[in-house]
Amino acid sequence: LLRALESREVKPLGTDRAIPVDVRVVSATNRDLEEMVKKGTFREDLFYRLSVIRLKLPPLRERREDIPPLVAHFLRSFLSDCRFSAAALDSLARHPLPGNVRALRNLVERVAILCRGRTVEPSDLDLPPASDPRTGPPASQGTLEDTERLTIIEALRRHDGNQVRTAKALKIGLSTLRRKLKAYKDAGYELP
Numbered sequence: 001l002l003r004a005l006e007s008r009e010v011k012p013l014g015t016d017r018a019i020p021v022d023v024r025v026v027s028a029t030n031r032d033l034e035e036m037v038k039k040g041t042f043r044e045d046l047f048y049r050l051s052v053i054r055l056k057l058p059p060l061r062e063r064r065e066d067i068p069p070l071v072a073h074f075l076r077s078f079l080s081d082c083r084f085s086a087a088a089l090d091s092l093a094r095h096p097l098p099g100n101v102r103a104l105r106n107l108v109e110r111v112a113i114l115c116r117g118r119t120v121e122p123s124d125l126d127l128p129p130a131s132d133p134r135t136g137p138p139a140s141q142g143t144l145e146d147t148e149r150l151t152i153i154e155a156l157r158r159h160d161g162n163q164v165r166t167a168k169a170l171k172i173g174l175s176t177l178r179r180k181l182k183a184y185k186d187a188g189y190e191l192p
Contacts, residue, residue, distance in 0.1 A: 071104070074109065084119075
């Protein structure tokens with residue numbers, strides 16, 4: 001492998017003739033390869049041959065804002081007519097999703113198969129309860145954006161979807177409310 005990466009050619013067994021190859025190797029790991037090279041547990045020469053362009057993608061638990069668009073994408077890919085409620089999306093945002101995007105995809109696929117056109121609620125997700133320390137902070141301790149979104153959606157629900165009354169109750173401009181509601185809808189949140 002090292003020779004093929006360096007010289008961009010391979011010699012098949014039983015022949016003396018080298019065959020040129022034009023390949024790109026894409027590899028991924030969740031390990032700190034530089035630290036492993038320092039400890040001698042990963043070959044330095046292989047590391048430097050593979051390390052041409054490096055991308056660091058943080059785990060999904062550090063990119064909670066990506067969850068609603070990913071859920072919407074997976075639902076479309078499964079041709080599902082299900083919708084996730086705001087509470088269900090918030091439950092997912094608090095869940096650690098140890099398998100990252102694959103775990104989220106599998107969860108959405110399972111729910112899409114079982115929900116059959118219903119609105120998905122937190123109880124449909126079969127996640128550990130919010131009080132479980134593995135799931136992160138409870139909703140009342142979420143981010144400012146989470147709190148704002150929940151407040152706006154709850155106010156809209158209390159006012160039966162009337163945006164003018166909701167904006168007045170929240171003491172925000174109607175255009176601000178509409179902009180935020182459009183962003184929530186685009187992100188896959190269900191609105192009243």
